Amino acid sequence: MNFKGSHILSVNQFDREAIEHVFNVAHQMLPYAKRQKRTNVLDGAILGNLFFEPSTRTRVSFGTAFNLLGGEVRETTGLSNSALAKGESLYDTARVLSGYSDIIAMRHPDAGSVAEFAEGSRIPVINGGDGANEHPTQALLDLYTIQKELQAHGNNIDGMHIAMIGDLKHGRTVHSLSKLLCLFKNVRFTLISPNELAMPSSIIDTIQNSGHKFTITEQLEGSLDADICYQTRIQEERFPSQEEANQYRGKFRLNQQIYTKHFQSKTVIMHPLPRDSRAEANELDNDLNLNPNLAIFRQTDNGVLVRMALFALTLGVDTIVSQFDQKVHWHVNS
Amino acid sequence: MNFKGSHILSVNQFDREAIEHVFNVAHQMLPYAKRQKRTNVLDGAILGNLFFEPSTRTRVSFGTAFNLLGGEVRETTGLSNSALAKGESLYDTARVLSGYSDIIAMRHPDAGSVAEFAEGSRIPVINGGDGANEHPTQALLDLYTIQKELQAHGNNIDGMHIAMIGDLKHGRTVHSLSKLLCLFKNVRFTLISPNELAMPSSIIDTIQNSGHKFTITEQLEGSLDADICYQTRIQEERFPSQEEANQYRGKFRLNQQIYTKHFQSKTVIMHPLPRDSRAEANELDNDLNLNPNLAIFRQTDNGVLVRMALFALTLGVDTIVSQFDQKVHWHVNS
Amino acid sequence: MNFKGSHILSVNQFDREAIEHVFNVAHQMLPYAKRQKRTNVLDGAILGNLFFEPSTRTRVSFGTAFNLLGGEVRETTGLSNSALAKGESLYDTARVLSGYSDIIAMRHPDAGSVAEFAEGSRIPVINGGDGANEHPTQALLDLYTIQKELQAHGNNIDGMHIAMIGDLKHGRTVHSLSKLLCLFKNVRFTLISPNELAMPSSIIDTIQNSGHKFTITEQLEGSLDADICYQTRIQEERFPSQEEANQYRGKFRLNQQIYTKHFQSKTVIMHPLPRDSRAEANELDNDLNLNPNLAIFRQTDNGVLVRMALFALTLGVDTIVSQFDQKVHWHVNS
Structure with a gap:
């Protein structure tokens, strides 16, 4: 190029x-x-x-x-x-x-x-x-952050495991990021969202056709050996009504307790920002601010x-x- | 000065x-x-x-x-x-x-x-x-463009012929440009607009008093040996109602066919911009974009x-x- | 610091x-x-x-x-x-x-x-x-202006006399300026406002506790030997209604005649700006523009x-x- x-x-x-x-x-x-x-x-x-x-x-x-x-x-x-x-x-x-x-x-x-x-x-x-x-520069900065964070742990993008959580249907960032990840080798995707907000089949096809492994699930369950946990926000503006958006609120909540239960101590937390920090948002709690693996502000710096x-x-x-x-x-x- | x-x-x-x-x-x-x-x-x-x-x-x-x-x-x-x-x-x-x-x-x-x-x-x-x-800098850039375009054809402002078309009543740019042209010698003005949107008499007086020739007409008719065709837009915001503005829509339309019929192959097309490119606008058609005499983007560069x-x-x-x-x-x- | x-x-x-x-x-x-x-x-x-x-x-x-x-x-x-x-x-x-x-x-x-x-x-x-x-930079520029203006008359902030006029309750600038003045020695405050818009007691306490003299009055009366006349505007947006704000309009008007009657020829006029210059405002009249002691534009320069x-x-x-x-x-x- x-x-x-x-x-x-x-x-x-x-x-x-x-x-x-x-x-x-x-x-x-x-x-x-x-x-x-x-x-x-x-x-x-x-x-x-x-x-x-x-x-x-x-x-x-x-x-x-x-x-x-x-x-x-x-x-x-x-x-x-x-x-x-x-x-x-x-x-x-x-x-x-x-x-x-x-x-x-x-x-x-x-x-x-x-x-x-x-x-x-x-x-x-x-x-x-x-x-x-x-929004290609967002996808590039996300991928650059993943590379930097993995390198700090002695790993790289080839062979990594990423969990994407939340509204995977409307989230422009997770679509673009997935496409870029498909250019690398042996990436594992764990895609967590309710059926109604699932990753579009075109993206799934791209993942599959490039030979990567993926798991689709509706719940954050068990223990995941993910290198990256990419949390998304509910794109309220894309739903027909506030009520419809609200029914998904909190279903993808991530706080320190949930993180400890489902992820490894080295799992890096990412989010496209802005995050909604209002009490009722239940998106990505402020108690994670002290977690050194919270990479959201390193993303914007990158x-x-x-x-x-x-x-x-x-x-x-x-x-x-x-x-x-x-x-x-x-x-x-x- | x-x-x-x-x-x-x-x-x-x-x-x-x-x-x-x-x-x-x-x-x-x-x-x-x-x-x-x-x-x-x-x-x-x-x-x-x-x-x-x-x-x-x-x-x-x-x-x-x-x-x-x-x-x-x-x-x-x-x-x-x-x-x-x-x-x-x-x-x-x-x-x-x-x-x-x-x-x-x-x-x-x-x-x-x-x-x-x-x-x-x-x-x-x-x-x-x-x-x-x-809006004096608009008038100056218009005149500068005219000078540059004419020089490219071996001519200059003295002795030129300009056709002004459209809403000559509300168009601030054609008023100011006319005043500046009056500082030069032997300019010919062809002023084309419906009576209701005619050039104000104060500007006509200035043209006349400085010894320039002018023709006032309601229609674009026959063949014009104009060096410059200065097209204006309907200043919708200056009309009492949208309906009143709409009745003049398309009356001053310029496209490649109309251009070929009424103008010379060297006539330079100008417009103060922005032009309305919506289908119903009928102002200055996009088929003129390939015409090398379309000077509207040279105007903004100038x-x-x-x-x-x-x-x-x-x-x-x-x-x-x-x-x-x-x-x-x-x-x-x- | x-x-x-x-x-x-x-x-x-x-x-x-x-x-x-x-x-x-x-x-x-x-x-x-x-x-x-x-x-x-x-x-x-x-x-x-x-x-x-x-x-x-x-x-x-x-x-x-x-x-x-x-x-x-x-x-x-x-x-x-x-x-x-x-x-x-x-x-x-x-x-x-x-x-x-x-x-x-x-x-x-x-x-x-x-x-x-x-x-x-x-x-x-x-x-x-x-x-x-x-709004600390406003308070600092006000105080800097006071120092500069007094120095031009051979005086300084220690021992000065300031008259503050108008809405002393809602005026953020007069509160902050008063606090800063309290860091200096022997300042005299004359606080002129209706009871409803009087300087808050916390500021009065600060003035008193730092050993400065102050007078509280509802009217601009007699002859004041103030070095500085600090005029404020009615903060309309802080009142429950426009009507309530309007009842204080003109009560603190300053024009050349009022200035001559109540102040010395050397008294410096200040105002946090913008001033309302509409005819009905009656705040700080334009006839003061010729008064060399009007320091309001020196304030913004400072x-x-x-x-x-x-x-x-x-x-x-x-x-x-x-x-x-x-x-x-x-x-x-x-």
């Missing part, structure tokens, strides 16, 4: 080699994100950070990643005031806005919209989420590294970043 | 010499916008990009223009949360906000508001549109150059920009 | 020595804000400017202060689209967002929210206002200096700022 000048629209673009390339570059970004040094390789470059659907954390993560490489960010949030609302086509919007920056990160509520936009764009477009369709890597690769500066190293002059908390 | 430290509020400020000065500077900005090189002449300068009325493309265009000169952008979007909504005067807002940047670009829904704001401002203010009143020129001129750096040239280290799509 | 790596959450953190330290650093920022020179000491640093409650002037002031030190700004405005609205805890939000910048300035509508957020943050957090609770100082101190660059001095190449209005 040639990244330079390319759009990043879907996890389907990636083969194993491409993923490992991204992850190698992401790893080289760590000293910059940790503020051991900084770089101005993209000094003067402009990111168009177009969030036609608002999302604070993903938007800021993209912007920060670009700033960490030395670039500037021009931003737009929301759809209601945009020309798109006045009937402008995605093609026109892309033709115009791609004249205002060097690269674009874009989120939009409609499935397929980012790819349609990319056709009109004269510069690389990175998909920051297009409705129920794709998101910055992965996005830096994608910017560096698509703008063709991945091999020269360190030629522009600078010192950090301010105090950094250790 | 002395630009240094001045406000840019209205096309009425400009004489022919001033326009040509702006256009010469704008032309020098092209290598920066095309990323053949970059400049940091405004490194450390701050633009206050105050869009009290949202407008994605104009806002981002101003911000990008400032970034391309090396400066930073602080931004505000919308009116509802601002102090203006709590009864603060434009004078107070200007006194306060002009302490936060080196120059201001401002859009506001009320006619006259930007000029009123400028009276309280301690730094230059560039009008980014004040309701139905003025907008960045013109805004860069105005920033450079008002901040007095127009003659030293290239002293701060830097290399572009990232991949640029050709 | 050790500023490096610390949160700035409340005026209660400050003793007299700390305040004087902040003010000394703020004073050194003046040449940068006046554009006599610039600095890039924070080149590459990122401010997370998180305004979960919108506030144009405070938000832009923080962003500008960071830009003036050479840093970049990532921003968020409003609460409705944030993860907080989906039930994410302030702790989670802080853990995530503190991975995206080097320092955070935050405003939030709920009292105590910024301190709660700070507990989860891995980087310094500066309180930009948490509902009715605290806000930039104080925020620059707090950024420099918490990031530990206060002593090296001038090592990174650069020339200003653009025209600056004198």
Whole structure:
């Protein structure tokens, strides 16, 4: 896969080699994100950070990643005031806005919209989420986190065992992550959800056709030797009614007691965030915050590294970043 | 006209010499916008990009223009949360906000508001549109585009023939553009609109008093030897009802077939954008996208150059920009 | 008080020595804000400017202060689209967002929210206002202004006389400012408000316990030898109804005539802004704009200096700022 000048629209673009390339570059970004040094390789470059659907954390993560490489960010949030609302086509919007920056990160509520936009764009477009369709940088940061966490235990993705829990039907992240995992060897999937919220058969087919083992179950039962427990949230907005969403509340609850009962002491806990921490949510309890295997905040930190890597690769500066190293002059908390 | 430290509020400020000065500077900005090189002449300068009325493309265009000169952008979007909504005067807002940047670009829904704001401002203010009143940078980018397009055909603005089509009553852009064209010699205007949406008599008077020729007609008829066809959109928001707006829909439709019938093969097609591309819009059809004379996206690209020129001129750096040239280290799509 | 790596959450953190330290650093920022020179000491640093409650002037002031030190700004405005609205805890939000910048300035509508957020943050957090609770940078800029204005008359804070007028019950700024003034010596307070809107007894106790003199009165009467007249606005949003707020309208009006009648020719007029300039507001009349003692716009200018100082101190660059001095190449209005 040639990244330079390319759009990043879907996890389907990636083969194993491409993923490992991204992850190698992401790893080289760590000293910059940790503020051991900084770089101005993209000094003067402009990111168009177009969030036609608002999302604070993903938007800021993209912007920060670009700033960490030395670039500037021009931003737009929301759809209601945009020309798109006045009937402008995605093609026109892309033709115009791609004249205002060097690269674009874009989120939009409609499935397929980012790819349609990319056709009109004269510069690389990175998909920051297009409705129920794709969110490739989330899948990549999830997989990067899995690799890092497993490496810390002396393991790697080949041969790993992942338990996915919760709403596996609507969860865009578990679909994309499963596709990426299928590019590796001998992965075991334990898919835990009620029948109504089961993993779609297309994903199951992909898992099966790539020769991986999987178990489908409705309950979290017995003792699982999973390396990763990937918990999802109830996507309330995808259910016909709040009542229907509520009936699944708490069925996939994870707290320290449930973790101890069903998982190993080394099992890493992941979640796409945000987690609902209201008392009635029963999703991923705060008592897990003290558990060193709770990797949810390492996930978001890793998101910055992965996005830096994608910017560096698509703008063709991945091999020269360190030629522009600078010192950090301010105090950094250790 | 002395630009240094001045406000840019209205096309009425400009004489022919001033326009040509702006256009010469704008032309020098092209290598920066095309990323053949970059400049940091405004490194450390701050633009206050105050869009009290949202407008994605104009806002981002101003911000990008400032970034391309090396400066930073602080931004505000919308009116509802601002102090203006709590009864603060434009004078107070200007006194306060002009302490936060080196120059201001401002859009506001009320006619006259930007000029009123400028009276309280301690730094230059560039009008980014004040309701139905003025949008001088749009007029300048339109005229700059006309000059560039005509030069490509070996012609120039003196002696040109422009057809303006559509809602000439409410279209702020055609009013301002007409005023600027009147500063040149022997321009011919063909003004095509239904009587109800005709060009205001004040603009007609200006055209007549400056000795230019014009034709007023209700229909696009026969063969026009126009150099420029400037198509406008129905400003739905200015009509008493949607029904009233709808009765004019399609009356000024331009597609490849109509273009071929009424215009020359060299006639340049312009439009202030956004264009409505919904099936029922019948405004400027997508089949024109393949027509090399469709200049609408060159217009928005030129907008960045013109805004860069105005920033450079008002901040007095127009003659030293290239002293701060830097290399572009990232991949640029050709 | 050790500023490096610390949160700035409340005026209660400050003793007299700390305040004087902040003010000394703020004073050194003046040449940068006046554009006599610039600095890039924070080149590459990122401010997370998180305004979960919108506030144009405070938000832009923080962003500008960071830009003036050479840093970049990532921003968020409003609460409705944030993860907080989906039930994410302030702790989670802080853990995530503190991975995206080097320092955070935050405003939030709920009292105590910024301190709660700070507990989860891995980087310094500066309180930009948490509902009715605290807005420490406003109190510091008010006090800095008082010091500067008094020094211009050959006086200082010790021994000064301040008249506070208006809604002293709901005015967060007068509470915080009073606390800070109590750290100095022999301050005289004249507190003018109707009984229903009187200064809370907790603040009165603080004034009394620190040995300062105060007078409480319902009317602006006679001649006051106040050095400072601090006028407040009716906080309409804190009253049960608009009617209740309206009954106090005009009771604390200040215009040139009232000023001349009750104050000395040297009395400095301050106000936390925005002031309501609508005809019916009767708050702080525009005829005072010509009065050289009207310091309200010097207050907002000083806000930039104080925020620059707090950024420099918490990031530990206060002593090296001038090592990174650069020339200003653009025209600056004198």
